[in-house]
Amino acid sequence: MFNIFKCILISALLGCLLLFSCSVRTPNQCQLTTSPTIIVDRPGKILQYWDEANIPELWVPLKAPSKLLSAFRKAINNSTSREIKTILKNQLPLEQSLEDRQNISLTLSGKAGTIRPINCFESLMLEQQLARKPMITEPTEFLAMVLSKGSMLRIYFYSIDQPGIGNVDEIDKIVGQAVNDGFKVIFSLHNHNFFLKKANVQGGIAPSGNDVQVFRAQRESLGVEKALITNGFDTLVIDKDEFCIFKAVE
Numbered sequence: 001m002f003n004i005f006k007c008i009l010i011s012a013l014l015g016c017l018l019l020f021s022c023s024v025r026t027p028n029q030c031q032l033t034t035s036p037t038i039i040v041d042r043p044g045k046i047l048q049y050w051d052e053a054n055i056p057e058l059w060v061p062l063k064a065p066s067k068l069l070s071a072f073r074k075a076i077n078n079s080t081s082r083e084i085k086t087i088l089k090n091q092l093p094l095e096q097s098l099e100d101r102q103n104i105s106l107t108l109s110g111k112a113g114t115i116r117p118i119n120c121f122e123s124l125m126l127e128q129q130l131a132r133k134p135m136i137t138e139p140t141e142f143l144a145m146v147l148s149k150g151s152m153l154r155i156y157f158y159s160i161d162q163p164g165i166g167n168v169d170e171i172d173k174i175v176g177q178a179v180n181d182g183f184k185v186i187f188s189l190h191n192h193n194f195f196l197k198k199a200n201v202q203g204g205i206a207p208s209g210n211d212v213q214v215f216r217a218q219r220e221s222l223g224v225e226k227a228l229i230t231n232g233f234d235t236l237v238i239d240k241d242e243f244c245i246f247k248a249v250e
């Protein structure tokens, strides 16, 4: 009899332990639940991906920024405006490229793209780069390509730890293989930085002429549905139909 009770007790304890170890995400938690699979990780370059369940918590407006993101925001708030229209108005006359200026005007007027507060998922991607680099003193960009297949998300994260993401052939090739395996590309996401020591602080989320060229090419080759740009406070969402409204470099 004693052994039966002992057995039941141990089973119950094991059950509890399993329950706690399996419930890795509780409602309203903004986090990824898996470790990334590394494709490339060498100094100055990373390419990795996560396979995650596509759950609603990822897409809600960010409620509680992480310590990393809070510190990043605080440093910006101490130096410049974080209000997106003010940022874009300040940036407009300082941009050298005609296409960049036209895209800022389009964003400001609301004629293309939709501005909204950063969401959970976007903050998680920015935090990856914040963990890699001190973004206030060394602003760098990341590019995330987000794919879906059934109820699963595949998230590719790429950075060369430079202020601009540069050539995207390497990640495009990998994403192309996933598309051939039945994944659909829901959107791309990259960040725009604040350059607090420069006359042109930037920090705006309007696409550059180079960005739009990449969006159009990725629409053509990979079927990208949307392109998102975030600055850690707000995000611009650009639907595929708006890729032709924004100006691209030739």
Ligand SMILES: [Zn+2]
Pocket: 190, 191, 192, 207, 208, 211, 229
């Ligand atoms: Zn950009």
